[in-house]
Amino acid sequence: MSKSWCEKNNAKEPVDVRKGKENAATLKANGTGPFMLKSREPGIRTIFVPNPRYWTKVESNITEAVFTPIGNAATRVAALVSGDIDMMEPVPLQDIEKVSANPAIKLLQGPELRTIFLGMDQSRDELLYSSVKGKNPLKDKRVRQAFYQAIDENAIAKTVMRGAATPTALMVAPGINGFSKEQNTRLPYDTAAAKKLLADAGYPNGFEVGMNCPNDRYVNDAQICQAVAAMLARIDVKVNLMVETKATYFPKILSRETSFYLLGWTPASYDAHNPIFALLMSPGPSGRGQFNLGSYANKRVDELGPQIASELDQKKRDAMIAEVFKIHSDEVGHLPLHQQALAWGMKKNVDLVQLADNINLLKWVVVK
Incomplete structure (x- = not known):
């Protein structure tokens, strides 16, 4: 990261988000990956958009990705079933059968x-x-x-x-x-x-x-x-x-x-x-x-x-x-x-790659 940017934005020292600490680096900083941070509201939503300066072509066709934390498992499932969200993880174990039986949803499972x-x-x-x-x-x-x-x-x-x-x-x-x-x-x-x-x-x-x-x-x-x-x-x-x-x-x-x-x-x-x-x-x-x-x-x-x-x-x-x-x-x-085990649920028109480390890379997400 830029030293001058960190000094200007009071982000010279690293912070641990897991301990509830944030600074400009975690809230506003854009990296060098295929997507960049548009906005972040801790506990509410985080929005990413494609990075126009990324060094190579990506397979994804999404123009904006909104990550919304939904603490209640039943509410997450309901949001997917109703079509309010495109993808969720993890699918609760007790809801796997219900989600997999829905014709509008596909379930992706793996180790x-x-x-x-x-x-x-x-x-x-x-x-x-x-x-x-x-x-x-x-x-x-x-x-x-x-x-x-x-x-x-x-x-x-x-x-x-x-x-x-x-x-x-x-x-x-x-x-x-x-x-x-x-x-x-x-x-x-x-x-x-x-x-x-x-x-x-x-x-x-x-x-x-x-x-x-x-x-x-x-x-x-x-x-x-x-x-x-x-x-x-x-x-x-x-x-x-x-x-x-x-x-x-x-x-x-x-x-x-x-x-x-x-x-x-x-x-x-x-x-x-x-x-x-x-x-x-x-x-x-x-x-x-x-x-x-x-x-x-x-x-x-x-x-x-x-x-x-x-x-x-x-x-x-x-x-x-x-x-x-x-x-x-x-x-x-x-x-x-x-x-x-992993269990991800998504709309039928969403294609993505499920990695064993439980990371969903946006560069491989395609919405048909």
Whole structure:
């Protein structure tokens, strides 16, 4: 961006929109892509128009794209069915059959690269929100593994996600460079084993813990957390669920004011180094571990991260990625759940390309 423009418009410092902060760069700045920003009203609408100075021809024939956030899922579906909007995503799982049966609408479904997982505070000496005082039970691998084995992810995928999810043991999806099918085997669901692990760790009667969860960010996110809470109750872990909108949820967990939380991650680079750097390496300089909100830490993982970033030999690089994932899995650094599926609804006269990273590029949208 232009330095003089940033100085003139008081946009010299970057801001984090996820924390509710905006400046001229996020509200008015035009990039160099095929479309440029015409106007932006946060929470109301954002309008894009073709960039007449774009360097090459685009396939799209749209002259204006209006993005309107509609918080209520039923209202979004109604807007599509009535013809008030041309396209919406995601289509709620409970409405997929209804939308696909409408002759004026087409439904586009496919796998997504986003992995949904649970994180745990492994840094504090005492959990913020727990009945256990003076220590942090989540620092104990046995407790983390007990949580893992008490969660019936297959049941969540089948019932909560209505089959639109793929259970995973890894923090990356198939399609990501570095994904290993051989490592993608979940620990067995086993409440008896989970109870024994808790007892061995010194918690034969379980304990209470707070859990943070959004209700409007991921597919059926609040319902996933409710299911997890019910499953953990079977091993005498009482989960005090704190569910809230993403507008307040993310500022809270990004400041690490959490003991137990749900998060989703899509590697924008389609490469395993992305989540390794952001989620698995310990928090450090230059954004390292920025979304490792429970501060999971392993010295060897921190050593391998930079090596993976610079290694050009594919075989050596894949071996290092596999080593990181093995360490992380063995230590139960996080609790991976599943990759959610994509479901987009649009009018019959709209053609577009559905990418596995859930990005709809306007340059490929054609209205017939």
